Amino acid sequence: MNAAILAQVVVNGLLLGGLYAAIAAGFSLVWGVLNVVNMLHGSAVVLGAYAAFFGWQLGINPFLAALLVGPAIGLLGWVVQRFIVQRVIAAPVLITLVLTFALDLILNNAMLAAFTADYRKIGSITGLPPLIVGSVAISADRLIAAVLGIAATFAVHLYLTRSRLGRAIVAVRMDQETARLMGVKVEHIYALTFGLGLALAGVAGCLIAAVFPISPLNSGSYLGVAFVACVLGGLGSVNGAIIGGLVLGVVESLGSMLVGAEYGVTVASVLLILMLLWRPQGLLGRAGYD
Amino acid sequence: MDRRSFLAGSVATVAASSFATAQSADEIRIGAPLPLTGPLAPEGRKQKRGYDLWAAEVMKRGGVEVGNKKLPVRIIYSDYQSATPRGVQACEFLVNQEKAQFLFAPFGSGAAKAGSAIAERYKIPMLAATASSREVYDQGFKYLFGTFTPNETLTDPLAALVVAKAPAVKKVAIFSRNDLLPLSLATALREGVKRHKLDLVFDEKFAIGALDFAAPLTQMRAAAPDWIFVGGYINDLIQVRTQMRELGLKSQVLTMIAGPAYEEYIQALKGAAENVSSASWWHPSVRYEGEDMFGSTQKYVETFKAAYNGDVPDYAEASASAIGAILQLALKKTGTTDGPAVRDALAAMNVKTFWGPVHFGPSGQIDSLTPPVFQIQGGKTVVLLPDEVKQGDLKLGIS
Numbered sequence: 001m002n003a004a005i006l007a008q009v010v011v012n013g014l015l016l017g018g019l020y021a022a023i024a025a026g027f028s029l030v031w032g033v034l035n036v037v038n039m040l041h042g043s044a045v046v047l048g049a050y051a052a053f054f055g056w057q058l059g060i061n062p063f064l065a066a067l068l069v070g071p072a073i074g075l076l077g078w079v080v081q082r083f084i085v086q087r088v089i090a091a092p093v094l095i096t097l098v099l100t101f102a103l104d105l106i107l108n109n110a111m112l113a114a115f116t117a118d119y120r121k122i123g124s125i126t127g128l129p130p131l132i133v134g135s136v137a138i139s140a141d142r143l144i145a146a147v148l149g150i151a152a153t154f155a156v157h158l159y160l161t162r163s164r165l166g167r168a169i170v171a172v173r174m175d176q177e178t179a180r181l182m183g184v185k186v187e188h189i190y191a192l193t194f195g196l197g198l199a200l201a202g203v204a205g206c207l208i209a210a211v212f213p214i215s216p217l218n219s220g221s222y223l224g225v226a227f228v229a230c231v232l233g234g235l236g237s238v239n240g241a242i243i244g245g246l247v248l249g250v251v252e253s254l255g256s257m258l259v260g261a262e263y264g265v266t267v268a269s270v271l272l273i274l275m276l277l278w279r280p281q282g283l284l285g286r287a288g289y290d
Numbered sequence: 291m292d293r294r295s296f297l298a299g300s301v302a303t304v305a306a307s308s309f310a311t312a313q314s315a316d317e318i319r320i321g322a323p324l325p326l327t328g329p330l331a332p333e334g335r336k337q338k339r340g341y342d343l344w345a346a347e348v349m350k351r352g353g354v355e356v357g358n359k360k361l362p363v364r365i366i367y368s369d370y371q372s373a374t375p376r377g378v379q380a381c382e383f384l385v386n387q388e389k390a391q392f393l394f395a396p397f398g399s400g401a402a403k404a405g406s407a408i409a410e411r412y413k414i415p416m417l418a419a420t421a422s423s424r425e426v427y428d429q430g431f432k433y434l435f436g437t438f439t440p441n442e443t444l445t446d447p448l449a450a451l452v453v454a455k456a457p458a459v460k461k462v463a464i465f466s467r468n469d470l471l472p473l474s475l476a477t478a479l480r481e482g483v484k485r486h487k488l489d490l491v492f493d494e495k496f497a498i499g500a501l502d503f504a505a506p507l508t509q510m511r512a513a514a515p516d517w518i519f520v521g522g523y524i525n526d527l528i529q530v531r532t533q534m535r536e537l538g539l540k541s542q543v544l545t546m547i548a549g550p551a552y553e554e555y556i557q558a559l560k561g562a563a564e565n566v567s568s569a570s571w572w573h574p575s576v577r578y579e580g581e582d583m584f585g586s587t588q589k590y591v592e593t594f595k596a597a598y599n600g601d602v603p604d605y606a607e608a609s610a611s612a613i614g615a616i617l618q619l620a621l622k623k624t625g626t627t628d629g630p631a632v633r634d635a636l637a638a639m640n641v642k643t644f645w646g647p648v649h650f651g652p653s654g655q656i657d658s659l660t661p662p663v664f665q666i667q668g669g670k671t672v673v674l675l676p677d678e679v680k681q682g683d684l685k686l687g688i689s
Contacts, residue, residue, distance in 0.1 A: 005508060005509065008508045009505055012504035013505075015504075016502060112327075116327035117328035117331070117371045118329075118331045119331075121528075130535070137536065137538040139536035139537075212502070213501060215328070217329070218499075221499075254505075256505040256506060257505045257506070257509055261465075261496045261497070261500070261503070261505065262468050262494075262496055264497070264502075265497070
C-alpha cells in the first residue's frame with residue numbers, strides 16, 4: 001500500500017469515525033451514568049435520520065434539522081426514562097437490558113410499519129464536487145457531517161464539565177450515593193442523562209441521513225457501532241467516544257482494505273474482543289471508576 | 291376436551307378443508323413471495339407490476355383456460371421484507387396456509403434457490419422471473435423453471451463488445467455484492483477476462499447491506515482500471531456509483547448489473563448514469579411474435595404503457611408477466627391444475643412468446659434467448675447488441 005492510498009484510507013476512516021463518535025457518545029453516557037445498556041439507541045439514530053429525511057423534503061437542511069431533531073428525540077428519551085426505565089433502574093443490569101431491548105423492538109417495528117423497510121436517501125446537500133487535497137478526495141457532505149458529529153460530542157463534553165447540571169451528571173456517574181447526599185436529585189439526573197443520550201442519537205441520525213441511505217433495518221448496525229466505539233473509548237467517557245469512534249472508523253477502513261471489503265464488521269468485532277481482553281476500561285476510561 | 295367440543299372441532303376442520311378444496315377448484319391460486327419493502331423493494335415492486343398486469347389481462351379475457359372452462363386467477367402476495375429466510379417462510383406459508391397451487395419464485399437467484407426446495411417438497415411448479423445463476427437450477431429439482439438465461443450469456447457478449455470497441459482497455463476491476471447472482475456474474479466475467487487476455491487488477495466482494503464503499507473504491511482507484519464491473523442490485527449500484535464520484539474514481543468503461551435498465555436508476559443518478567453499460571435478459575425494443583396472450587413484444591409494451599401511465603416495461607417487469615403467460619399456456623395444454631401434469635407441460639414447452647422463444651433446458655432454466663447489451667446514453671437505454679435490434683455504439687468514459 002503506497003502513501004497516497006494510505007492517506008485516502010485514513011481520511012475515509014476519520015470521516016466515518018466522526019459519525020461513529022456522535023453515535024457512540026450518547027450510548028456511552030447512558031451506560032456510564034445509569035448503568036443501563038440502552039438497546040434503544042440504534043433505533044433512536046434511525047428515527048433521527050427519518051426526521052432529517054422528512055425535514056429535507058420540506059426544504060430543511062439536515063445539518064440544521066439536527067438542532068430541532070436532537071432536542072425532540074431527547075425529550076422522548078426523557079419521557080421514556082422518567083416513566084418506564086426509572087421503574088427498573090435499581091434492578092440488575094440484565095433487566096434494564098431486556099426492557100430497552102423490548103422498547104427497541106417496539107420503536108423499530110413501528111418505524112417498519114410507518115416507513116416500511118425501504119431505503120430513503122437524501123441527495124447531495126452541498127452539491128459540491130469532492131475536495132481534492134493532494135491525492136486525497138474528500139466528499140464535502142461527509143466532511144461537514146463528520147465535523148458536526150465531533151462538534152456535537154465535544155459540546156456535550158463542555159456541558160458536562162462547565163455547567164452545573166453537567167457536573168451533577170458527572171457526580172452521579174462517579175458516586176450516586178454521595179451525589180444524593182450532596183443534594184443532587186439523582187432521579188432527575190437520570191432522566192436528563194437518558195434524554196441527552198437520545199438527543200445525541202437523534203443528532204447522529206441527522207448527520208447519517210446526509211451521507212447514507214436510511215432504513216429501520218440499519219438500527220442494529222448503529223447499535224453495534226455504539227457498542228464497539230464505547231468500549232474502545234471507555235465507558236461513560238464522552239471524549240472517549242470521540243477517540244473510540246475515530247479509531248473504529250480508521251480500523252474498519254484499514255481492515256476492509258487489508259482483509260477484504262466484506263469483513264469490515266468482522267474486523268470491528270475482533271477489535272472489540274481484543275480491547276476487552278487488553279484494556280476493558282477503554283482507552284480513556286479509568287479502571288474501577290464505577 | 292369433552293365430546294361436544296371434539297365434535298364441533300371436527301366439523302369445523304372438515305368444513306374448513308372442504309372450503310379450501312372448493313376454493314382451489316374454482317380459481318387458480320398462485321403464491322408470490324416478494325421483497326415489497328426493504329433494500330430489494332424496487333425490484334420486488336417491478337415483479338409485482340408484471341404479475342398484476344398479466345392477472346388483469348387474464349381476467350379481462352374471462353380467466354385462464356383449463357380444460358373446458360375458464361378459471362379466474364388469484365395471486366396471493368407475501369412481503370418478505372428483502373430477507374431471504376423470511377422468503378422461504380413465505381413460500382411455506384403460501385403453500386400450506388393459502389393453498390397456493392403454483393408459486394412465482396421470490397426475487398433473485400439467492401432467494402429463488404432457497405424457496406425452490408419448498409416447491410420441490412410439495413410438488414408445486416415454481417416459475418422464477420428473476421433468477422439467472424446456474425446454481426439455482428443445478429440442484430436437480432424438477433419443479434423449478436426460470437426465464438433468465440445463465441449469467442455468462444450477459445457477460446460474454448459484453449466482454450467481446452468491450453474488447454472489440456475499446457482496444458485500449460487492458461485492466462479490469464470486478465466488485466461484487468456477496469450474493470448468488472453478483473458472485474456468479476463475477477465468476478462468468480473472470481472467465482471472459484482470462485479468455486480475452488485482459489489484466490484483472492482488482493477483484494473484491496462487499497457485504498449484503500453494506501452502505502460505505504469508500505475503502506474498496508479507494509483501493510480500486512489506486513489500481514487505475516480501464517473497465518470497472520460492479521455486480522449487485524439497484525440500491526447497491528446507486529450507492530457505489532455515488533461514492534465513485536465522491537472519490538473521483540473514473541474509467542473508460544463502467545458496467546453495472548443488475549439495475550441500470552430501470553428508469554429508477556437513471557432518475558436517481560441523473561448525469562452519473564451516463565455511459566454506464568449493462569446487459570439484461572430482455573429489452574422493449576426486441577421484436578418477438580408470440581402464441582401467448584399478449585401476442586407480440588410490441589403489443590405487450592403497449593398494454594403495459596396503457597396500464598401504467600405510459601411507463602415502458604423493463605426486463606424484470608416483462609419477465610414477471612412472461613411467467614404468468616407461460617403458466618397460462620401450460621395450463622391450457624394440460625387442461626388440469628394438477629401440479630405434476632403442469633410441471634411436465636412446462637418441461638416439454640417449446641413456444642414463441644412476447645418474451646422470446648421459450649424452451650426450458652433439462653435443469654429448468656430457459657435456453658432459447660439472446661440477451662441484449664445496452665448503455666445509458668442521453669438518459670435513455672440504448673441497445674448495443676444483438677445487431678438485429680442495435681440502436682447505437684458503445685461510448686467510452688464516465689463523469
